[in-house]
Amino acid sequence: MQMPAPDQAAISALPALLAELESFLPAGAIVAERRSVKAFETDGLSAYRQEPLCAVLPRTTGEVARILKVCDRLGIKVVPRGAGTGLSGGALPLADGVLLVMSRFNRVLDIDLPNRCAVVQPGVTNLGITRAVEGQGFYYAPDPSSQIACTIGGNVAENSGGVHCLKYGLTTNNILGVELVLMSGDVIRLGGRHMDAAGLDLMGVVCGSEGLLGVITEVTVRLLPKPETARAVLLGFLSSEAAGDCVARVIAAGIIPGGMEMMDKPALNATEDFVQAGYPRDAEALLIVELDGPGAEVDHLIGAVSEIADACGATYRRISTSEAERQLFWAGRKAAFPAAGRISPDYLCMDGTIPRKRLPEVLSRMQDLSRKHDLRVANVFHAGDGNLHPLILYDANEGDQLARAEAFGADILRLCVEVGGVLTGEHGVGVEKRDLMPVMFDEVDLNQQQRLKCAFDPTQRLNPGKVFPTLHRCAELGRLHVHRGALPFPDLPRF
Amino acid sequence: MTETLHARDERDVTETVAWALAGNHPLELRGRGSKAGLGHAVAAGHVLDLSRLSGISSYEPEELVLTAQACTPMAEIEALLVQRGQALAFEPPDFGPLLGTGGGTLAGALSCNLAGPRRFKAGAARDHFLGFRGVSGRGEAFKAGGKVVKNVTGYDLCKLVAGSYGTLVALTEVTVKVLPAPESQRTLRLRGVDAQAAMVAAANSAHEVSGLALADGVTAIRVEGPEPSVAYRLRALTDLLGGEPEVLDDAASRQFWREIRDVAAFSRFHDRALWRLSVPPAGGCALAARLAAETGGRSLVDWGGGLVWLEMPDGAPRADIVRGAFSEGHAMLFRAGAEARAGTPVFQPEAPAIAALSQRVRRQFDPQGLFNPGRMGG
Numbered sequence: 001m002q003m004p005a006p007d008q009a010a011i012s013a014l015p016a017l018l019a020e021l022e023s024f025l026p027a028g029a030i031v032a033e034r035r036s037v038k039a040f041e042t043d044g045l046s047a048y049r050q051e052p053l054c055a056v057l058p059r060t061t062g063e064v065a066r067i068l069k070v071c072d073r074l075g076i077k078v079v080p081r082g083a084g085t086g087l088s089g090g091a092l093p094l095a096d097g098v099l100l101v102m103s104r105f106n107r108v109l110d111i112d113l114p115n116r117c118a119v120v121q122p123g124v125t126n127l128g129i130t131r132a133v134e135g136q137g138f139y140y141a142p143d144p145s146s147q148i149a150c151t152i153g154g155n156v157a158e159n160s161g162g163v164h165c166l167k168y169g170l171t172t173n174n175i176l177g178v179e180l181v182l183m184s185g186d187v188i189r190l191g192g193r194h195m196d197a198a199g200l201d202l203m204g205v206v207c208g209s210e211g212l213l214g215v216i217t218e219v220t221v222r223l224l225p226k227p228e229t230a231r232a233v234l235l236g237f238l239s240s241e242a243a244g245d246c247v248a249r250v251i252a253a254g255i256i257p258g259g260m261e262m263m264d265k266p267a268l269n270a271t272e273d274f275v276q277a278g279y280p281r282d283a284e285a286l287l288i289v290e291l292d293g294p295g296a297e298v299d300h301l302i303g304a305v306s307e308i309a310d311a312c313g314a315t316y317r318r319i320s321t322s323e324a325e326r327q328l329f330w331a332g333r334k335a336a337f338p339a340a341g342r343i344s345p346d347y348l349c350m351d352g353t354i355p356r357k358r359l360p361e362v363l364s365r366m367q368d369l370s371r372k373h374d375l376r377v378a379n380v381f382h383a384g385d386g387n388l389h390p391l392i393l394y395d396a397n398e399g400d401q402l403a404r405a406e407a408f409g410a411d412i413l414r415l416c417v418e419v420g421g422v423l424t425g426e427h428g429v430g431v432e433k434r435d436l437m438p439v440m441f442d443e444v445d446l447n448q449q450q451r452l453k454c455a456f457d458p459t460q461r462l463n464p465g466k467v468f469p470t471l472h473r474c475a476e477l478g479r480l481h482v483h484r485g486a487l488p489f490p491d492l493p494r495f
Numbered sequence: 496m497t498e499t500l501h502a503r504d505e506r507d508v509t510e511t512v513a514w515a516l517a518g519n520h521p522l523e524l525r526g527r528g529s530k531a532g533l534g535h536a537v538a539a540g541h542v543l544d545l546s547r548l549s550g551i552s553s554y555e556p557e558e559l560v561l562t563a564q565a566c567t568p569m570a571e572i573e574a575l576l577v578q579r580g581q582a583l584a585f586e587p588p589d590f591g592p593l594l595g596t597g598g599g600t601l602a603g604a605l606s607c608n609l610a611g612p613r614r615f616k617a618g619a620a621r622d623h624f625l626g627f628r629g630v631s632g633r634g635e636a637f638k639a640g641g642k643v644v645k646n647v648t649g650y651d652l653c654k655l656v657a658g659s660y661g662t663l664v665a666l667t668e669v670t671v672k673v674l675p676a677p678e679s680q681r682t683l684r685l686r687g688v689d690a691q692a693a694m695v696a697a698a699n700s701a702h703e704v705s706g707l708a709l710a711d712g713v714t715a716i717r718v719e720g721p722e723p724s725v726a727y728r729l730r731a732l733t734d735l736l737g738g739e740p741e742v743l744d745d746a747a748s749r750q751f752w753r754e755i756r757d758v759a760a761f762s763r764f765h766d767r768a769l770w771r772l773s774v775p776p777a778g779g780c781a782l783a784a785r786l787a788a789e790t791g792g793r794s795l796v797d798w799g800g801g802l803v804w805l806e807m808p809d810g811a812p813r814a815d816i817v818r819g820a821f822s823e824g825h826a827m828l829f830r831a832g833a834e835a836r837a838g839t840p841v842f843q844p845e846a847p848a849i850a851a852l853s854q855r856v857r858r859q860f861d862p863q864g865l866f867n868p869g870r871m872g873g
């Protein structure tokens with residue numbers, strides 16, 4: 001993975017930049033000393049490291065607007081960062097860019113229960129929103145496993161999901177409004193407490209834009225009343241085919257569970273070693289199916305799911321009988337990543353989505369790839385929506401293992417696209433999958449996407465080098481190739 | 496005289512747009528024309544008729560996805576989904592009777608970002624739009640999104656295209672998320688309650704209501720799901736909300752919400768101006784009552800207050816009164832005569848910075864402004 005060559009002019013403009021920033025930012029908001037800057041050199045994709053030119057930690061929208069304006073004028077790039085938990089390197093700093101750290105935007109501004117929404121600053125953590133409203137019986141639905149740490153700004157930028165997004169949607173389905181600062185320093189407010197856009201749905205495209213279109217400075221999120229009850233079922237199977245079949249039949253029966261997660265044997269054993277959730281170690285595949293909602297409905301559906309599981313040959317079944325037991329079922333799944341970290345010095349977490357029916361084939365070909373690259377893999381899987389998280393285990397200090405892990409990961413993602421899926425279901429493209437984008441999109445597709453950026457950021461100073469494998473100048477992208485002449489389709493029906 | 500060009504496939508669309516680009520011929524993009532009256536009149540010498548791009552390409556109930564050629568009739572899609580107990584969860588309205596037209600297409604529903612009564616729970620068309628192929632105003636065929644339910648690869652252009660009224664892309668193929676249709680439903684109709692308070696209490700309860708409307712002074716609350724759950728929640732809501740309850744059984748409930756969805760109450764007098772207001776829900780009932788009183792019109796409230804339909808007593812839109820009555824949200828002049836639409840911004844005027852950004856976005860897809868010029872104003 002290569003980043004665009006740093007711009008020496010930008011690097012030498014650092015003293016001028018610092019002088020301008022110091023004129024309006026309080027002491028402590030600028031981190032330029034090398035030793036302190038180093039703390040920001042990586043995000044959740046720790047295989048890549050780069051110190052930024054400097055880091056800036058603003059507190060207000062006005063400060064963000066001024067910072068962007070100064071950088072735009074001095075020709076300096078800007079990389080936004082939330083909590084730095086992103087797994088695709090979206091917040092990886094640039095050697096010639098400012099890292100704009102949004103962690104001080106950490107206040108819940110308004111809780112409006114009659115309208116079932118809350119207005120929060122982007123640095124509030126995902127769990128922080130739920131914490132602020134759970135006393136009144138509400139919660140914020142998308143729940144990435146990193147929810148203690150990751151920020152809502154980062155969630156919006158990545159359109160993050162979680163184990164409950166099959167039923168409750170991704171971030172994009174759970175936000176109502178954002179305030180955004182463009183690279184020009186213009187502040188715009190999109191959406192609000194109402195439900196749909198007056199004109200073009202710009203908020204819809206800002207969500208998931210990985211910090212390339214604007215800096216999010218405020219978010220209005222939807223709140224949901226907490227379900228009356230939730231219960232989970234643990235199901236063990238002798239093969240991933242049987243488990244996959246069970247998932248398909250649950251959905252075909254018209255049931256959309258709150259969560260439906262699968263783990264393969266290596267993953268369930270690693271988590272069992274780590275948290276002792278009571279998973280059946282002899283199963284080849286484990287399913288956690290959670291039903292939530294009104295008590296009567298949950299009991300009814302637990303019965304239906306159990307019957308389907310029996311018909312699919314489940315060899316193990318345990319239904320949670322208390323909230324503590326339900327939490328324990330999830331404790332294993334939610335700790336899958338750290339558990340992988342315990343059985344291996346390093347791991348790469350992949351994130352492709354596939355049509356679910358191709359799961360057995362994908363898992364078996366993944367085993368072939370594991371042999372080819374001579375690295376182990378453990379699989380956790382948002383089974384309901386086909387989102388795979390293969391965890392590739394490696395040791396960065398051992399020879400060429402990092403390079404092999406990356407090659408293995410790329411092969412898995414190519415496989416996902418080959419069977420009709422996509423490169424990323426929830427972690428984003430960032431730098432990690434940037435060079436694989438042509439596997440899924442051709443040049444025309446990618447150029448059209450990049451043109452969108454030109455409308456928001458014509459000088460391309462916001463987080464460049466991410467998402468798109470080739471940078472084109474906006475003037476070049478805007479060029480039109482017009483063919484002169486008469487209607488080239490004499491046989492087109494016209495009446 | 497406008498001439499109509501009938502495209503049969505994506506190649507026809509590409510070539511037509513290339514021709515339009517070369518000679519600077521604006522095009523009115525049209526499916527079955529069911530919503531041609533939405534927005535401003537389009538200034539184009541040619542109609543690009545896409546209705547022949549029709550047919551379901553693939554439907555996989557267990558994957559929860561359906562791919563179809565863009566202008567497949569909505570009725571055909573719904574008929575197929577019903578066979579497998581599924582539906583489009585955003586409950587696309589049929590505005591044919593309201594607008595005096597016929598049935599629409601899938602691309603039409605997506606392009607106008609339609610949403611029915613379940614909006615506040617299940618989202619709008621935008622939330623179920625997974626991927627597309629189409630031709631830009633640059634004459635280039637391209638694709639975006641994917642054919643699986645969970646995908647964040649690249650910008651989410653589906654969201655932008657949903658609600659763009661055909662001003663960005665001529666869609667040729669679309670993929671949408673489909674979901675199991677609820678097994679059964681019932682509706683609680685309440686008299687003698689404060690409608691807004693009842694709606695807030697119901698929506699903020701754990702009883703997962705999926706319809707909240709105020710029509711003819713009666714508050715209606717829908718619950719859907721497996722039968723035992725529906726019965727249980729209906730009882731709980733009756734106890735919670737008080738008033739004088741009446742229950743609609745499954746068939747009556749379906750009929751009732753179809754009429755709310757299609758705004759059947761206002762489909763009789765096509766010469767009356769009709770507004771559609773999207774506002775913060777908790778103030779919807781009060782706003783509807785105030786506006787009805789001030790204009791002499793009639794109102795219908797859906798989405799727990801988030802959607803207000805306001806029918807004027809005649810053809811005059813009274814935009815100043817309507818748009819002056821709220822500070823958050825927006826009002827669209829949904830139905831009005833040609834003259835009224837020419838004299839009133841149909842879509843709520845946006846803040847200058849947003850309008851400018853939207854225009855820049857449009858030009859990146861359609862640099863010469865060939866597609867449906869003027870439809871969204873600006």
Ligand SMILES: Cc1cc2nc3c(=O)[nH]c(=O)nc-3n(C[C@H](O)[C@H](O)[C@H](O)COP(=O)(O)OP(=O)(O)OC[C@H]3O[C@@H](n4cnc5c(N)ncnc54)[C@H](O)[C@@H]3O)c2cc1C
Binds near residue numbers: 085146158161214
């Ligand atoms: C253990 C672990 C588990 C995880 N589990 C999940 C999971 O279940 N589901 C899931 O979807 N993800 C998961 N993630 C990934 C990650 O937590 C999410 O992508 C999260 O949304 C990132 O938030 P952040 O605040 O850390 O953002 P960062 O990593 O700091 O930034 C992510 C991207 O957002 C941009 N950005 C951040 N803030 C802003 C802003 N205010 N304005 C504009 N752009 C901004 C950055 O430029 C970058 O491109 C997991 C990560 C870890 C480490």
